[in-house]
Amino acid sequence: MGRRLFAEFLGTGLLVAVVVGSGIAAERLSPDDTGLQLLQNSLATVFGLAILILILSPASGAHFNPVVSLADASLRRRTGTGLPVPLAAGYMLAQFTGGIAGAVLANVMFDVPTELATADRVTTGHLVGEIVATAGLVLVIFGLIRTGRATLVAPAVGAYIGAAYWFTSSTSFANPAVTVGRMFSDTFAGIAPGSAPAFVSMQLIGGALGLAATLILFPAPTSPVR
Amino acid sequence: MGRRLFAEFLGTGLLVAVVVGSGIAAERLSPDDTGLQLLQNSLATVFGLAILILILSPASGAHFNPVVSLADASLRRRTGTGLPVPLAAGYMLAQFTGGIAGAVLANVMFDVPTELATADRVTTGHLVGEIVATAGLVLVIFGLIRTGRATLVAPAVGAYIGAAYWFTSSTSFANPAVTVGRMFSDTFAGIAPGSAPAFVSMQLIGGALGLAATLILFPAPTSPVR
Amino acid sequence: MGRRLFAEFLGTGLLVAVVVGSGIAAERLSPDDTGLQLLQNSLATVFGLAILILILSPASGAHFNPVVSLADASLRRRTGTGLPVPLAAGYMLAQFTGGIAGAVLANVMFDVPTELATADRVTTGHLVGEIVATAGLVLVIFGLIRTGRATLVAPAVGAYIGAAYWFTSSTSFANPAVTVGRMFSDTFAGIAPGSAPAFVSMQLIGGALGLAATLILFPAPTSPVR
Amino acid sequence: MGRRLFAEFLGTGLLVAVVVGSGIAAERLSPDDTGLQLLQNSLATVFGLAILILILSPASGAHFNPVVSLADASLRRRTGTGLPVPLAAGYMLAQFTGGIAGAVLANVMFDVPTELATADRVTTGHLVGEIVATAGLVLVIFGLIRTGRATLVAPAVGAYIGAAYWFTSSTSFANPAVTVGRMFSDTFAGIAPGSAPAFVSMQLIGGALGLAATLILFPAPTSPVR
Numbered sequence: 001m002g003r004r005l006f007a008e009f010l011g012t013g014l015l016v017a018v019v020v021g022s023g024i025a026a027e028r029l030s031p032d033d034t035g036l037q038l039l040q041n042s043l044a045t046v047f048g049l050a051i052l053i054l055i056l057s058p059a060s061g062a063h064f065n066p067v068v069s070l071a072d073a074s075l076r077r078r079t080g081t082g083l084p085v086p087l088a089a090g091y092m093l094a095q096f097t098g099g100i101a102g103a104v105l106a107n108v109m110f111d112v113p114t115e116l117a118t119a120d121r122v123t124t125g126h127l128v129g130e131i132v133a134t135a136g137l138v139l140v141i142f143g144l145i146r147t148g149r150a151t152l153v154a155p156a157v158g159a160y161i162g163a164a165y166w167f168t169s170s171t172s173f174a175n176p177a178v179t180v181g182r183m184f185s186d187t188f189a190g191i192a193p194g195s196a197p198a199f200v201s202m203q204l205i206g207g208a209l210g211l212a213a214t215l216i217l218f219p220a221p222t223s224p225v226r
Numbered sequence: 227m228g229r230r231l232f233a234e235f236l237g238t239g240l241l242v243a244v245v246v247g248s249g250i251a252a253e254r255l256s257p258d259d260t261g262l263q264l265l266q267n268s269l270a271t272v273f274g275l276a277i278l279i280l281i282l283s284p285a286s287g288a289h290f291n292p293v294v295s296l297a298d299a300s301l302r303r304r305t306g307t308g309l310p311v312p313l314a315a316g317y318m319l320a321q322f323t324g325g326i327a328g329a330v331l332a333n334v335m336f337d338v339p340t341e342l343a344t345a346d347r348v349t350t351g352h353l354v355g356e357i358v359a360t361a362g363l364v365l366v367i368f369g370l371i372r373t374g375r376a377t378l379v380a381p382a383v384g385a386y387i388g389a390a391y392w393f394t395s396s397t398s399f400a401n402p403a404v405t406v407g408r409m410f411s412d413t414f415a416g417i418a419p420g421s422a423p424a425f426v427s428m429q430l431i432g433g434a435l436g437l438a439a440t441l442i443l444f445p446a447p448t449s450p451v452r
Numbered sequence: 453m454g455r456r457l458f459a460e461f462l463g464t465g466l467l468v469a470v471v472v473g474s475g476i477a478a479e480r481l482s483p484d485d486t487g488l489q490l491l492q493n494s495l496a497t498v499f500g501l502a503i504l505i506l507i508l509s510p511a512s513g514a515h516f517n518p519v520v521s522l523a524d525a526s527l528r529r530r531t532g533t534g535l536p537v538p539l540a541a542g543y544m545l546a547q548f549t550g551g552i553a554g555a556v557l558a559n560v561m562f563d564v565p566t567e568l569a570t571a572d573r574v575t576t577g578h579l580v581g582e583i584v585a586t587a588g589l590v591l592v593i594f595g596l597i598r599t600g601r602a603t604l605v606a607p608a609v610g611a612y613i614g615a616a617y618w619f620t621s622s623t624s625f626a627n628p629a630v631t632v633g634r635m636f637s638d639t640f641a642g643i644a645p646g647s648a649p650a651f652v653s654m655q656l657i658g659g660a661l662g663l664a665a666t667l668i669l670f671p672a673p674t675s676p677v678r
Numbered sequence: 679m680g681r682r683l684f685a686e687f688l689g690t691g692l693l694v695a696v697v698v699g700s701g702i703a704a705e706r707l708s709p710d711d712t713g714l715q716l717l718q719n720s721l722a723t724v725f726g727l728a729i730l731i732l733i734l735s736p737a738s739g740a741h742f743n744p745v746v747s748l749a750d751a752s753l754r755r756r757t758g759t760g761l762p763v764p765l766a767a768g769y770m771l772a773q774f775t776g777g778i779a780g781a782v783l784a785n786v787m788f789d790v791p792t793e794l795a796t797a798d799r800v801t802t803g804h805l806v807g808e809i810v811a812t813a814g815l816v817l818v819i820f821g822l823i824r825t826g827r828a829t830l831v832a833p834a835v836g837a838y839i840g841a842a843y844w845f846t847s848s849t850s851f852a853n854p855a856v857t858v859g860r861m862f863s864d865t866f867a868g869i870a871p872g873s874a875p876a877f878v879s880m881q882l883i884g885g886a887l888g889l890a891a892t893l894i895l896f897p898a899p900t901s902p903v904r
Contacts, residue, residue, distance in 0.1 A: 018844075
């Protein structure tokens with residue numbers, strides 16, 4: 001169990017370090033074009049997220065996201081193979097602490113002080129964006145698992161986030177632990193603590209919708225028909 | 227059948243949401259360089275389209291495109307395993323309504339009103355571009371299927387569109403349902419309703435040419451020779 | 453045989469259409485930054501080249517390049533399974549005519565006249581670049597084939613060219629048929645006819661060096677040791 | 679053994695040629711935006727590094743990096759299948775000489791004189807960055823190998839570096855042979871000789887940490903559990 005929690009801590013931490021660190025690099029190196037910054041930030045995240053899932057999935061399943069852990073526990077309970085509640089709680093604790101540690105690590109690497117972020121991100125459009133982003137993420141992960149294609153989760157989640165950075169207005173946080181971690185760097189990827197509860201709430205709603213869509217589209221775990 | 231139509235509606239809708247939404251993000255964030263906007267828009271589409279096909283192909287085949295459904299029905303009729311006409315009609319209805327819903331979703335996420343687009347896109351070069359773009363798309367999809375490589379359709383179509391955004395002058399709509407959806411957002415990816423019929427006509431011609439090329443190159447369904 | 457030549461004509465033609473067409477789009481849409489143009493041009497080529505090889509390799513082997521056809525014929529002769537000389541000649545004819553047709557197609561799509569290019573590209577550094585670019589290309593293709601990994605040629609060649617556009621000073625033409633095709637569009641990707649013979653000569657030298665490196669590194673066709 | 683050393687020399691050399699050459703191209707073509715230069719440089723490296731590992735791994739294992747060779751020798755000694763010391767020494771010699779040769783090749787292709795670089799890169803943040811970058815690299819490589827997924831090393835290392843260029847403040851040298859090679863070009867990717875020892879020291883520390891993390895997460899070589 002320690003090994004699994006270490007993997008969740010490390011993976012979530014490095015994910016936040018990738019998001020925050022590449023955001024700092026982007027805003028420093030391309031100061032004149034926010035879109036170019038987001039392109040750099042999003043491509044680094046595509047690569048980094050896919051690799052973290054790839055490497056660490058044999059150790060812990062590579063959730064790195066409380067919504068994913070909740071959805072996983074919920075789905076498995078239906079089949080009687082559920083993640084026990086203490087382990088799910090441990091996963092989430094590891095994810096939140098990892099997320100914060102990752103922001104601090106990025107700050108240290110870029111010689112930036114660790115401060116609470118000031119970027120207020122709540123708008124109606126952004127909240128809808130978070131619902132869509134998280135629903136899509138859950139559908140991608142569990143749609144693949146339920147069709148016998150778990151080995152594709154790593155590149156698929158990376159690619160999905162590469163699209164979601166751009167097509168959702170909120171740039172697709174889609175992850176409560178990453179949201180909390182991003183509160184601790186007042187830089188490109190930061191989010192003001194006052195915006196976090198609304199974002200997390202929408203992520204939970206999106207997760208539930210994504211799970212519902214998964215069960216409608218793939219009612220029984222099965223191999224692909226094609 | 228409901229599940230298949232839901233998958234087509236959802237997939238086409240999210241595809242249009244990706245194209246329109248990332249286009250709005252791009253023009254807002256990189257206002258000074260249209261090429262950079264198209265780079266952001268095209269990369270988001272590469273990622274999003276590949277993932278949508280990957281996730282939803284076990285549910286419906288992931289056509290998301292009336293030209294693909296028509297080509298599929300036509301090819302299967304030759305072998306007596308054709309998509310029944312009512313199902314093909316259902317697919318197309320789901321694709322067109324999904325396409326419109328996707329544009330509305332993008333508008334909501336970005337706090338943009340849903341209005342008819344005003345971008346007139348008809349030029350001789352663009353019409354040739356749509357023929358080429360759609361012919362290529364059909365060749366990619368059915369060339370892979372007829373050589374026993376259907377599992378590669380998702381990344382291949384994503385990559386193909388990533389090239390076609392740039393090498394066809396029209397930025398490769400190549401899809402009547404996406405064309406109709408893009409009429410409903412007066413933003414970067416929009417197309418004026420007056421331009422849509424010509425685009426759709428060229429897409430149908432391109433689809434037929436692509437099907438002909440597929441049958442010439444891969445006269446019988448087979449496994450790869452290499 | 454007609455089917456194979458058609459595949460070589462089509463593939464080389466579309467490859468040149470991708471290179472020339474995306475170059476025109478790039479210089480029109482991002483007029484202020486040549487590097488951004490090359491980024492757009494190179495990414496479109498990565499996607500397009502990989503897809504063309506993927507789709508058409510079951511039909512013809514997807515050479516699209518006289519240097520590759522020559523190397524293939526040469527390697528196979530060593531094992532007595534050589535491409536017969538008339539077929540090799542047919543391949544090259546299809547490649548050169550396809551390359552020219554592709555440039556014309558790009559010109560038509562972008563409403564550009566078909567004129568001889570005026571960009572003189574010969575410098576000492578560029579000539580060394582073409583040798584390196586072509587040697588690397590041949591090593592990638594035949595290194596994979598000789599280690600039993602021919603199915604990876606499509607994405608590998610795409611990725612290789614994505615690097616070679618940037619790390620060789622010449623932007624990696626690495627293909628006599630593409631070089632000739634690019635003479636017929638006086639746009640971003642064009643090359644003046646006066647520069648073509650030197651480029652093609654270097655490509656032939658590079659091809660020979662690449663073949664030598666392949667034979668040193670992979671002396672016998674084998675399966676991978678790792 | 680000669681074949682293996684040639685592969686290490688060639689691979690490390692071309693890797694440095696990719697890094698240095700694409701850096702020169704980037705700073706020439708996009709002179710106004712350092713971030714855009716790094717995007718071009720990093721994407722070229724993603725493609726180039728993945729391909730070099732892919733092609734040459736059957737010949738030598740495709741280390742191209744003294745830290746990787748040391749980690750490999752160390753891990754194998756634990757299981758009694760260690761790389762003999764003379765071969766490990768030969769690998770490193772090939773890597774360092776290859777790295778220098780690659781910088782010279784890039785300089786020749788771009789008509790740049792071979793001079794010692796003047797870019798001082800030592801800051802506290804950068805040194806932390808090198809530790810993180812190298813630890814992550816070692817974890818990626820040996821995490822995959824110990825879970826029976828060695829065939830994924832090539833794309834995974836490419837993608838990892840694509841993230842690490844951006845999320846580590848030092849742009850992720852993570853390789854002593856590449857660090858030394860990059861001393862020999864006073865261009866975008868250069869590093870002043872005075873900065874190299876500190877970078878290499880941090881890489882060795884990072885390599886040891888990465889190895890420790892690998893052994894904690896994957897205590898016994900095994901097949902993936904998922």
